[in-house]
Amino acid sequence: MSRRHTLAGLGAGAAGLVMTGPAAALETAAPKNDAQKLLDSVADNLLAHSPEGATSLGIDTGDRAAMRGQLGDRSPAGQQALAATLKADLARVRAIDTGGLDHATRTSLAVVESAYGVALDGFAQPYGDVAVGGWRNTPYVVIQNVGAYLDVPKFLDSDHPVKSAADAEAYLARLNAFPGVLDGETERLKAAGGQGLVAPAFLIDKAVKQMEASLADAKAGGSMVESLVRRAGEAKIAGDWNARSAKIVEGPVAAALERQLAELKAQRPKAVMDAGMWARPGGDEFYAWALRASTTTRMTPDEVHAMGRAELAELHGRMDPILKKIGYSEGSVGDRMNALAKDPKYKFPDNDAGRAEIVAYIQTWLGKIRAELPRAFRTLGKGNVEVKRLPLAEEPGAPAAYGGAGSIDGSIPGRFWINLRTTELHSKYSLPDLTMHEAIPGHAWQGEYANKMPLIRTMLAFNAYSEGWGLYAEQLADELGLYDDFEVGRLGYLQSLAFRACRLVVDTGIHAKRWTREQGVEFFVRENGSNPLEVASEVDRYCSWVGQACGYKVGHSEIVRQRGRAQTALGAKYDLRDFDNVVVDGGNVPLDVLAKNVDEYIAKGGVKA
Template sequence: MLDRRRFLLTTAAAAGAAVAAPAFAGAAVQSEGGAKVTALLDKMMQEFLAQSPEFMTTLGLDTGPNAAVRSKLDDRSQAFTDRTFAAFRGYGQELDAIDRNALTGMDAVNYDTTRFVVEAAALADTFDYGVQAPVGGANPYVVSQLNGSYSGIPQFLDTQHQIRSADDAETYLDRLTAFAEVLDVETDRVRHDFAAGATPPDFILKRTGEQFAAALGVDPARSGMTQSLSRRAAEANLPGDWAARAEAIVRDAVYPAMQRQADVIAGALPGATSDAGCWRLPDGEAYYRYGVLTYTTTDMSGDEIHEVGLAQVAELSARADAILKAQGLTQGTVGERIAAVARRPDQIYPNTDEGKAQLIADLNGQMARMQQRLPEVFGTLPRATVEIRRVPVEIEAGAPGGSYQLPSLDGSRPGAYYINLRDTAETPRFTLPTLTYHEASPGHHFQIARALEAEGIPLLRKMPLFSGYTEGWALYAEQLADEMDVYADDPLGQLGYLQSFMFRATRLVADSGLHHKRWTREQAVRYMVDTLGDAESTLTTEVERYCVWPGQACSYKLGHTVWDRTRTKAKATLGDRFDIRGFHDTALEAGAIPLAVLEKLVDDWAAGLKQA
C-alpha cells in the first residue's frame, strides 16, 4: 500500500546510486526556465527511485536492470533522513536560480509545486523527532498503531512483491531477512525520540503493544509472512520448501527484532501521559502548524480550522435532519437518529465470513454501476482498473475504515480499495456507497490512475503528493456522486453521504481540538459520538489516528472546500460555457498539486476559455 508519508520522506538520494532508474519524459516546455524545472523534477524522481527499492516495486519498475532492488528494503535510518533534507536544500538552490516570472502554463504549475515542496522540507527539517517528510509528513511517532515497518512491511511483501519465479521467491526471503534489520534501525530511532521527549500518549502505546502482541502471538509457521510466500509459490508451481525457509527467518530473525521493538514500546508506558495532542511535544504548537501546512497545503490556524468545522457541522446536520424527518425519525439528536438507523437489522451485514463476502460483492456491484456513468461527467477515463479487498485481519484492529493502493505504472497490477471488516456493524449498508465512491471511482482510484496515465508532466508530479488535493478530491467525488442523482431512490444512501461529510467536518473540530485547544482523547471521542451517533469504539480508533497524524484529518474537508470553491468560481466566470468534463480533465491532468496552485490553474483555464 502506498504510504504518502513514506513516499515523500524518501524523495531524495545520494549521488552515484547503484540502481538504474529509468528515464521519464517530462512536460512539453516552451522556455529555458521551464525545461530547467522539468529537469529538476525528473532528477528528484530519479534519485528517489534509486533510493527506494520498495517504491520501485510498487510502481512495477523492479525488473530488467533494476531487478537487484527486489532483494532490498528502504533505508529507514536517521542518517538517511539527514541526507534527504540535505538533498532538498540543494533542490531549493537550483530552483532559486530559475526566474518564476518567465514561466507560464504547466511550467509555472511545475515551479510552484516544487517551490512548495522545498519550502515544506525546510520546515520539516526543524524537528528532531518522528518521521518527517517534505509534504504530508507530520508523523511525530516512528512507531505507533498506524506507523512502523512491523505492520507496513508484511503487507508490502504480500501485496507488492510479486511471486512468479524462483528468483522472486528468493528475493522475498532476502527482503524478509532485511526486515529484521529494518526493525532494529527503527527501534534505535524510537529510543532517540523517547529520550528527546517525543513519546506517544499512553493509550497509543497500549494500542501499539496490543498489535505487537497479536503479531507475535501467531506461530511463525502460520504467520502471514510465511503463508504469503508458501501460498503464492504453490500457485506459481515453484518447487522448493519455501514455507520452511520463511518460517525459519520469521522465527529466528523477524520475531526477535519485533520483540525488541515491542519491549521498548512497553518500557515507555509507565512514564507516559494521557495528553493526546502534539502540543506537549518539543515545539509542539509549531509542529501542529507544520502538520496542517504539509497535509492540507493551507496555512490556517487551529482557531480558524475549529470554527470552519463547527459551522460546517451545523449546516450538514440541518440537511441530515430534513432527511431523517422525511423518514419519520423525529426524536433525539441528529446523531442519535443516524445511530438508530445504523443499528437497524436491515442495515447490518452478518458478522461472518459469508456476510463479509456478500458485502464485498455488493460493493463491486455499486462500483460497476458507477463505472457505466462516469462518461457523463468526465472526458477521459483511466485505463487502470480497481479491485475491492478486505484489510488483512492481522492489522484491521488499528487500520482505518477504507484505504487505497495505487496501480503499477505498467498496468500489471490494478488499483486496490481496502475496506476494514473487523466488525460489520461498523459499516452499515447505507454508508457503503459513499465510501466506495470515495476510495475507488470517481474518488481516489480515478484521480490517482488519471494522474499516473497523464501525458506531458514529469513522473514525480504524477504521484499523490498532497493530501489536501487527493483527499479533497475524494470528498468532492462523494459530492459529485450525489449530484449525479445516485441516491434519487435511496434516501438512506443520501443520508450516508451527508453523514460522511459531517464526519469529515467533525474531524476539523476534533483535530484542532486535540492539537490546538488541548482536548483530551475522551473529549474528542465524546464530541464525535454526540455529533455523529457512531459507535464509540469506531470513533475512538478514529481519534487515536488523529493523535498520531496531526493535521492529516483536516485535509479532507479543507481540501473539498477548495475543490468546490474552485468549481463554483469557474462556473461564475464561464456561465453557460462551463463544461464539467473540461473542468475535471483540466484539474486532474495536472496531477496532484498544492491547493493554491489548483485554484490558479483552474482560474487560468476559465479565463482562457472566456477570452476565446
C-alpha cells in the first residue's frame, strides 16, 4: 500500500464501520490488536538501536534493563544496521490491512510510514547523520553542535540515573563503551572527508576549540567522573567510583577524543569559508531532503524563502504600532528593536547574580502561564519541568535555549536548557516568550501528552510539528493575556515570530542562494533587530543542522491555518480547549496527518476524535 493511499484513508474515521453490536466488535478488535502488536514490535526494534532513548524515557527496566549500560552504535556498521531495520519495518507497516482500524491506530501507522520513509531517503544520501523521528539532521558527523563528545557527557549527567550500585555499574559500562562510539564517529568523519565533504572552516574552528576543552576535562577526570562520584555519594552507594571512572575517562576516553580531534584538525586545511550546502558535493540534493524532513512538506527553497519574506513583513506591521506606543518611532522596525535591546532596564547583570536572576525570572513566568492553562486545554498535563544551565562545553556552539519532555514515568523531568555563557543573550522582554516555547505550554508540556501514546509515537517526532507547536504555545500566552500589562513582552513575542520568519529567509539564503555566513547574521540584525551575539551562533547552527530552522514557522502557520479552518467549519460549536487538545492529544505528526486529525474533529462536530 502506498503512503498516499494510507494517508488518504485517515479521514474516514468510524464512518466506514457499518456493522453494529458484538459482531462488529469482534471484527474490528482483531485487526486493531494485530496493528498494535506490530507498532510495539516496531518500537522495540528502533529502541534497540538507541539504548540512551530507553533511559531518557525511563523504560530501561525489566526486559530492557541491559540497555542502561549501553550506548548506540554511531559507526558505519551501526548506521547500516539501523537503515536495514527501518527498511524491514517500513515494509511490514505498508503491508498491513488498515480496514477496520480506528482513527488513532491508522494515524500511528501513517506516522511510522512517514518518519521511516523520509529517514530511508536520508540514509540514501552519501553522508550525514539522519534523525529517525527527530530534528537533528546534519551532513556533518562531528561539528560544533553535533557529536558524541557533546551528547554523551550531557546524557550521562542529566538522564542516566545513579540511585543504586547497579546504576553506577551501568554508568561505568557506558563510559567503557564511549571510546568505541567516538571511534565509530571518527571513522565516518574520515570517510566523509574522503568524499570531499568538509565542514565550513569557521565551524571546524568552533568544534576544535570545544573538543580541546572536552579533552582537557577528560584528561583531568573532570565532569564525567564528578557526576558519578557526586551522585553516588548523595545516594550513599559504597564503591571506589572515583578511581574506577577516572581510569576510563583519563585513559581510553581521552585517547579516543584525541583521535577525533586529530581528524578534525587534519580536515581544517581543506576547509573553505563557504557556509552553504551548495558548496559541498551533492549538497543541493542533501538540502532538498533536509528541507523536506524539517517541514514535512515538498516546499522548494524558493517557496520557503518567499514565505519568510512575506510573513516577516506582516509581523513587522504588527510590531510598528507597539514600538511607537512605547516611544520608539524613528527608523525601521529592526533599527528600533536594536535600540530597545540597549535599554538597561531590560538587561540582566552579566555575572553569576544575573544568571541566578534569569532562572528566577523564568520561574515567575512559568507560574503565570500555569494559572491560565485551564482556559486553553480541556485536559491538563502536569508541566513537570526543570530549568537547567547548558553544560559549559556546549554553550559556545549552542543556541540561546532548548527544551523537551522528561521520561514517561515522570522520574526524569522535562528540561528547559538555558545558555548562560553571557546574560547578554537574554532580555526581560524576550525571556517570557522563550519560556513558553521551550517549557510550558511548549516542548516540555507537549511532550507529556506524547508520553501517554504508544511507545513508537513517543519516540517519533516531526520538526515542523514540534517547533510549530512551540511557536503556537508562544501565541497562546499572548492570547491568554499574559502581556496585557507588559506590552513590551508582547513585542518580544512578535519579534520571536519574526525571528522565525527570518530563519526561512536565511536558511534558504545560505544553502540555496549562496549567501555568506556574514550575510545571514547581518539580515537578522538589520531586519529584525536581533542580538548579534545570539544570531552568530544561530547562523552557525543553520550551517550544520541543515534545514531544521525552517520547520518552526512552516509548522506554526499550518497549526494556525488548521485552527481557522476549524473555527469556520464549526461556528458556535468551536472551543479553543477542544482544538488545542486535538492537536496535542493527536501526538507529534507530519503536517498532512495533522490536517487529517482536524478533519476528524470537524466531522465529529467539534468533539475530539
